[in-house]
Amino acid sequence: MQPSEFHPHDRRTGVEVPPNATDSAPATAPRVIAVASGKGGVGKTSVSVNLATALVNAGQRTLLLDTDLGLANVDVMLGLSPRFTLADVFAGRCELRDTLLEGPNGLMVVPAASGKRHMTELTAQQHVGLVHAFSELDLPVDTMVVDTAAGIADGVLTFCQAAQDVVVVVCDEPASVTDAYALIKVLSRERGVTRVQVLANQVQHVREGRQLFDKLERVSARFLDVTLNYLGAIPRDEWLRRAIQRQEAVVDAYPSSPSAVAFRDIARRSRQWQSPPGPRGHVEFFLERLIAQPQPSDTTRGATA
Numbered sequence: 335m336q337p338s339e340f341h342p343h344d345r346r347t348g349v350e351v352p353p354n355a356t357d358s359a360p361a362t363a364p365r366v367i368a369v370a371s372g373k374g375g376v377g378k379t380s381v382s383v384n385l386a387t388a389l390v391n392a393g394q395r396t397l398l399l400d401t402d403l404g405l406a407n408v409d410v411m412l413g414l415s416p417r418f419t420l421a422d423v424f425a426g427r428c429e430l431r432d433t434l435l436e437g438p439n440g441l442m443v444v445p446a447a448s449g450k451r452h453m454t455e456l457t458a459q460q461h462v463g464l465v466h467a468f469s470e471l472d473l474p475v476d477t478m479v480v481d482t483a484a485g486i487a488d489g490v491l492t493f494c495q496a497a498q499d500v501v502v503v504v505c506d507e508p509a510s511v512t513d514a515y516a517l518i519k520v521l522s523r524e525r526g527v528t529r530v531q532v533l534a535n536q537v538q539h540v541r542e543g544r545q546l547f548d549k550l551e552r553v554s555a556r557f558l559d560v561t562l563n564y565l566g567a568i569p570r571d572e573w574l575r576r577a578i579q580r581q582e583a584v585v586d587a588y589p590s591s592p593s594a595v596a597f598r599d600i601a602r603r604s605r606q607w608q609s610p611p612g613p614r615g616h617v618e619f620f621l622e623r624l625i626a627q628p629q630p631s632d633t634t635r636g637a638t639a
């Protein structure tokens with residue numbers, strides 16, 4: 335989608351959906367990619383923002399959904415100023431369409447809100463409300479990138495379970511590897527996830543990414559029924575930090591920086607993942623899957639290896 339098709343009032347909110355949105359909707363369901371990490375601070379939001387921006391720059395109609403109602407920062411990273419967020423939708427203060435922001439190059443962004451209650455506290459009824467709200471938007475979306483919260487709370491697991499692909503971001507810290515494994519374990523054992531893409535972030539050299547993957551792979555192959563794919567590595571890159579300061583995606587701010595090159599490569603490869611079958615064509619599909627999945631009543635926290 336081009337920015338001009340968006341009819342934005344400004345960069346804050348009130349994005350008008352184009353009248354021909356339904357005509358241009360994709361024939362197949364949107365690809366939904368959930369980005370998770372287990373441990374916080376490893377670069378999950380940087381990955382979500384740059385993957386989504388690289389996809390939109392490659393011509394994919396992309397929606398970036400921030401589901402971290404506790405510590406949302408997708409909007410901050412992109413320099414957007416939401417008037418309304420998902421939290422306002424659930425509080426009945428606005429419609430979902432009021433939250434929709436226009437990001438760079440027509441990227442669609444649904445922001446969350448910091449300091450609000452967690453997605454885990456939402457009821458099934460609220461999920462249904464979200465489904466209806468998304469279907470009313472009737473947005474043409476090829477790919478939806480979902481930035482999840484840190485940790486392995488139910489909300490994170492539910493979004494990962496509903497997505498067609500889960501990207502687990504890991505960096506070279508013992509806690510990051512341990513928490514990534516804990517996340518993969520509960521996704522595999524309790525949510526039936528059979529395929530996980532592993533992305534190493536902040537690597538000092540290419541070899542480090544592969545070594546991190548191998549660590550996770552070894553233990554997962556031994557104890558879990560899940561296939562891990564090595565998606566690649568994003569280098570530790572000062573340009574990425576500078577882009578964050580500028581509140582821009584590094585793929586836009588510094589397109590020839592090492593991290594930007596890596597993000598573009600990952601976006602290109604993500605497009606080659608097999609699309610889900612079926613003629614369904616809207617974001618609604620994703621949210622319906624969310625509520626259709628059985629929710630384990632037992633807590634997933636503290637699961638042992």
Ligand SMILES: Nc1ncnc2c1ncn2[C@@H]1O[C@H](COP(=O)(O)OP(=O)(O)OP(=O)(O)O)[C@@H](O)[C@H]1O
Pocket residue numbers: 371373374375376377378379380381405483484535536537568569570571572574575578593
């Ligand atoms: N590839 C990288 N190179 C250099 N710095 C990075 C890179 N990735 C992330 N960082 C740094 O790590 C910080 C945290 O990144 P980010 O906010 O994306 O993490 P997160 O996993 O989403 O955190 P949380 O979910 O806990 O809020 C960034 O502000 C940035 O300074």
